[in-house]
Amino acid sequence: MLKNLFKSTESYLLIVLLAFIVVVGFINPKFFTIENLFDLLRSSSGMAILAMGFFIVLLSGGIDVSFTAIAISAQYIAVNSLIASGVDNLAVAFLIAVGVGIAAGAINAVFIGLFNVPTLITTLGTMSLFHGALLEFMGTKAVNTGGLPECFKTFGHFDILNLTRADGTEYGLSVFFLILVIVVVVTWFILKYTQIGRGVYAIGGNKEAAKRAGFNIPKIQFFIYMYVGLLAGIMGIMHVSLIRYSNPNYIVGSELGVIAAVVIGGTRITGGRGTILGTLVGVGLIVVLEKNLVLIGLSSYWHQFFIGLIIIIGVSITYLQNKIRSKKNLIFVRDT
Amino acid sequence: MSEAILDVRNITKTFAGVTALKNVDLKIDVGAIHCLVGENGSGKSTLIKIIGGVLQPDSGSVTINGVAYDSQNLRAIEAIRGGIQIIYQDLALFPNLSVVENISMNQMVEANDKLIKWKEAYEIAGQALSRIEEEIDLNEKVENLSMAKQQIVAITRALTQNARLVIMDEPTSAITREDVDHLFRVILRLKKMGIATLFVSHKLSEVFEIAEEVTVIRDGNKVGDYPAGELDNDKLTNLMTGRMIEYKPYFYQDTEPEKPNLLEVRNLQKSGQYEKISFTLRRGEILGITGLIGSGRTETALSLFGINPPDEGEIIIDGKPVVIHSTHDAIRHGIGYLPEDRLNQGLFQEHPITDNIVVTVLKRLLDKRGLINSEKRKTEGNRWIKELSIKTPSGENPANSLSGGNQQRVVLAKWLATNPKIFILDGPTIGIDIGSKSTIHDIIRRLAGEGMGIIMISDEIQEVLQNCNRVLVMYKGRLVREIPNAAEADEDDVFAAVSGTSGGV
Numbered sequence: 132m133l134k135n136l137f138k139s140t141e142s143y144l145l146i147v148l149l150a151f152i153v154v155v156g157f158i159n160p161k162f163f164t165i166e167n168l169f170d171l172l173r174s175s176s177g178m179a180i181l182a183m184g185f186f187i188v189l190l191s192g193g194i195d196v197s198f199t200a201i202a203i204s205a206q207y208i209a210v211n212s213l214i215a216s217g218v219d220n221l222a223v224a225f226l227i228a229v230g231v232g233i234a235a236g237a238i239n240a241v242f243i244g245l246f247n248v249p250t251l252i253t254t255l256g257t258m259s260l261f262h263g264a265l266l267e268f269m270g271t272k273a274v275n276t277g278g279l280p281e282c283f284k285t286f287g288h289f290d291i292l293n294l295t296r297a298d299g300t301e302y303g304l305s306v307f308f309l310i311l312v313i314v315v316v317v318t319w320f321i322l323k324y325t326q327i328g329r330g331v332y333a334i335g336g337n338k339e340a341a342k343r344a345g346f347n348i349p350k351i352q353f354f355i356y357m358y359v360g361l362l363a364g365i366m367g368i369m370h371v372s373l374i375r376y377s378n379p380n381y382i383v384g385s386e387l388g389v390i391a392a393v394v395i396g397g398t399r400i401t402g403g404r405g406t407i408l409g410t411l412v413g414v415g416l417i418v419v420l421e422k423n424l425v426l427i428g429l430s431s432y433w434h435q436f437f438i439g440l441i442i443i444i445g446v447s448i449t450y451l452q453n454k455i456r457s458k459k460n461l462i463f464v465r466d467t
Numbered sequence: 468m469s470e471a472i473l474d475v476r477n478i479t480k481t482f483a484g485v486t487a488l489k490n491v492d493l494k495i496d497v498g499a500i501h502c503l504v505g506e507n508g509s510g511k512s513t514l515i516k517i518i519g520g521v522l523q524p525d526s527g528s529v530t531i532n533g534v535a536y537d538s539q540n541l542r543a544i545e546a547i548r549g550g551i552q553i554i555y556q557d558l559a560l561f562p563n564l565s566v567v568e569n570i571s572m573n574q575m576v577e578a579n580d581k582l583i584k585w586k587e588a589y590e591i592a593g594q595a596l597s598r599i600e601e602e603i604d605l606n607e608k609v610e611n612l613s614m615a616k617q618q619i620v621a622i623t624r625a626l627t628q629n630a631r632l633v634i635m636d637e638p639t640s641a642i643t644r645e646d647v648d649h650l651f652r653v654i655l656r657l658k659k660m661g662i663a664t665l666f667v668s669h670k671l672s673e674v675f676e677i678a679e680e681v682t683v684i685r686d687g688n689k690v691g692d693y694p695a696g697e698l699d700n701d702k703l704t705n706l707m708t709g710r711m712i713e714y715k716p717y718f719y720q721d722t723e724p725e726k727p728n729l730l731e732v733r734n735l736q737k738s739g740q741y742e743k744i745s746f747t748l749r750r751g752e753i754l755g756i757t758g759l760i761g762s763g764r765t766e767t768a769l770s771l772f773g774i775n776p777p778d779e780g781e782i783i784i785d786g787k788p789v790v791i792h793s794t795h796d797a798i799r800h801g802i803g804y805l806p807e808d809r810l811n812q813g814l815f816q817e818h819p820i821t822d823n824i825v826v827t828v829l830k831r832l833l834d835k836r837g838l839i840n841s842e843k844r845k846t847e848g849n850r851w852i853k854e855l856s857i858k859t860p861s862g863e864n865p866a867n868s869l870s871g872g873n874q875q876r877v878v879l880a881k882w883l884a885t886n887p888k889i890f891i892l893d894g895p896t897i898g899i900d901i902g903s904k905s906t907i908h909d910i911i912r913r914l915a916g917e918g919m920g921i922i923m924i925s926d927e928i929q930e931v932l933q934n935c936n937r938v939l940v941m942y943k944g945r946l947v948r949e950i951p952n953a954a955e956a957d958e959d960d961v962f963a964a965v966s967g968t969s970g971g972v
């Protein structure tokens with residue numbers, strides 16, 4: 132029984148999420164409204180997109196802690212470029228942000244793929260490097276709502292579906308959700324139907340075997356870290372559009388929340404195993420937790436505490452599972 | 468004259484001064500079943516790696532399917548294209564992926580399709596499996612398969628790449644006897660398809676069972692090629708080791724009959740694994756336990772070592788009942804355990820051999836300040852390197868410079884160094900060549916002679932009969948036979964008990 136439970140972390144997690152939602156809904160009946168759901172989707176799509184990126188990295192057996200630094204760099208550079216050039220165009224903003232993100236990802240990949248530096252060491256270094264360079268060369272001054280190009284504000288308010296409240300005012304489902312759906316579908320397609328995607332699973336499962344099978348491992352690693360950079364760039368623009376304020380010290384520091392979401396979503400830190408669905412459920416859990424801690428009577432400092440706890444528990448479960456497996460193999464070397 | 472799929476000539480290979488191969492030739496005919504034998508460190512794995520293009524020889528040539536490569540220009544990819552498929556001991560599978568992907572992956576990577584065609588993948592895998600008449604659930608993850616099934620997956624994958632010669636390095640050392648039979652049937656099916664097999668094994672009975680042609684190498688030199696029919700056990704042993712190996716049975720005499728049993732197990736029970744296990748062990752005894760995998764032998768042993776606590780029953784050491792709930796308890800009560808699965812029992816591959824040996828006994832090597840005394844460390848390391856004749860120029864070399872069998876000896880040394888009161892050895896000579904087996908058996912006897920109680924678990928009936936004074940046979944979780952005087956036992960009779968065809972006690 133215990134083993135089955137460990138096997139399908141996802142389904143277990145889904146139950147926890149549902150139970151949690153029910154409890155929250157009980158305390159706060161407003162939680163169950165469509166409006167609240169739309170709100171949650173608007174504010175957490177960005178995090179879910181980062182989680183997709185981190186999920187792929189973890190799947191390949193790597194770790195990336197630099198993606199928040201990439202996201203804020205992409206955002207701040209894009210915002211300032213638009214202001215400096217006077218161009219007020221969302222597409223240009225996206226191009227710049229995504230370009231910065233991919234370039235930063237490529238830098239990670241050079242160290243990881245070509246020089247074989249461990250992923251954690253590389254990204255710990257580049258996190259500091261990217262953020263430091265941003266503050267040094269782009270400045271530390273926040274861009275407030277008044278100075279922000281209009282395109283961001285319009286984008287942040289753009290809804291793909293509008294509903295009317297009882298009092299006649301409108302609320303809607305943000306375009307952010309659509310972007311998230313696209314990212315999820317693309318990521319799913321890459322992982323399931325492309326050779327490079329299967330390569331991600333392969334190197335996460337057995338790197339040596341992947342090498343012998345003929346996979347070009349550096350190429351896969353370049354893809355992974357550049358894809359993470361791309362997603363970070365997209366998230367950077369979404370983030371500034373949401374809060375209508377660009378501060379070069381934002382986003383950085385939120386990586387642990389993303390990591391916790393992916394880990395609790397059942398992706399193993401040892402690589403090779405994990406699902407997109409699990410990751411999304413993990414994000415849901417972290418978001419609901421974060422948004423409702425105060426509601427259930429705990430100070431928001433508890434959030435940090437829980438994030439840490441979740442990472443530790445998630446990682447311990449991986450070790451437990453490994454232990455159960457090796458015990459099983461030692462004792463029952465029988466045909467299944 | 469039949470056509471050769473592989474013709475290796477005059478291969479020489481040295482590693483930093485150690486000559487691993489000297490002018491070795493090897494020719495394998497289309498569809499032949501060929502066996503490569505030799506002692507640990509004689510150069511078998513090295514030769515295989517050269518054929519696979521993974522290692523480049525210093526000189527010599529390799530001709531695959533009529534295409535000749537000289538010493539520098541055979542690359543792995545060409546060997547694969549020429550139809551050479553090597554199945555290493557680690558199998559190189561993806562544990563996290565399904566059977567279908569594991570089988571079809573290499574072909575898809577080779578074809579360099581950007582997109583995965585799942586339907587095609589299922590077809591490739593299904594067809595390849597049915598070609599060797601195997602059935603495995605295509606959607607099952609490889610990590611959930613037994614070792615034997617994983618091997619079949621690896622072989623099947625080889626077939627998808629147009630294998631003409633499948634090379635297996637010690638495929639039988641990690642699987643059960645039934646699975647070995649199964650593997651041999653697969654090899655015969657490969658033969659019918661015109662695919663040759665080259666395999667390495669230290670179990671001579673297997674060599675006689677399946678091989679048509681046997682090539683013997685000793686110390687990097689080729690001794691010769693022999694049709695299997697012209698060889699017998701003694702002859703082959705002599706060719707491999709250059710000496711005759713004689714077996715003397717182990718006789719045991721209780722010199723202190725007044726003392727309590729060193730170990731007594733009463734009605735040990737664990738549901739689903741074994742029932743009502745009772746036996747005794749006296750100081751100086753070598754007690755053999757044999758039985759098929761799944762007979763409960765390893766499970767019982769693990770219970771004594773605290774890894775697999777029993778549900779019921781008593782364990783009594785030196786007349787005192789003890790509770791063993793963890794390996795820590797077991798070690799505290801003087802029990803040592805050499806695990807069966809030594810491949811995964813982690814040597815520190817990059818670290819010196821000596822450090823790997825002394826890691827279990829560091830406490831004994833400390834000087835007054837609590838630091839490791841480098842003199843003592845070296846002495847202890849060298850002592851075991853010598854005792855187990857581990858083939859290395861220096862104990863400071865990393866463990867991964869050793870051949871497979873020599874790595875096994877390091878693991879053995881590491882546990883022997885702890886000098887326990889009761890020593891459980893699970894498959895003590897798996898992967899160890901015939902000559903060194905007797906060295907290891909001698910060491911075990913000497914330890915017993917010094918008063919250690921030894922439990923030797925093995926599925927090689929001969930091994931337990933020749934080395935133990937008393938043998939227990941397990942079948943389906945029960946003790947079905949006790950053979951008080953192993954030297955006089957009849958092998959066929961024991962075999963019947965092991966396979967459950969004799970009706971039991």
Ligand SMILES: Nc1ncnc2c1ncn2[C@@H]1O[C@H](COP(=O)(O)OP(=O)(O)OP(=O)(O)O)[C@@H](O)[C@H]1O
Pocket residue numbers: 482483485486487505506507508509510511512513514858859867868869870871872873900
């Ligand atoms: N990378 C290496 N560096 C140094 N020496 C090596 C290396 N690989 C192999 N050797 C040496 O070459 C010799 C032959 O080793 P090889 O692995 O071919 O033996 P083997 O016949 O496969 O033995 P076993 O039966 O134990 O597997 C050994 O003395 C080994 O120590």
Ligand SMILES: [Mg+2]
Pocket residue numbers: 511512513636870871872
């Ligand atoms: Mg070898």
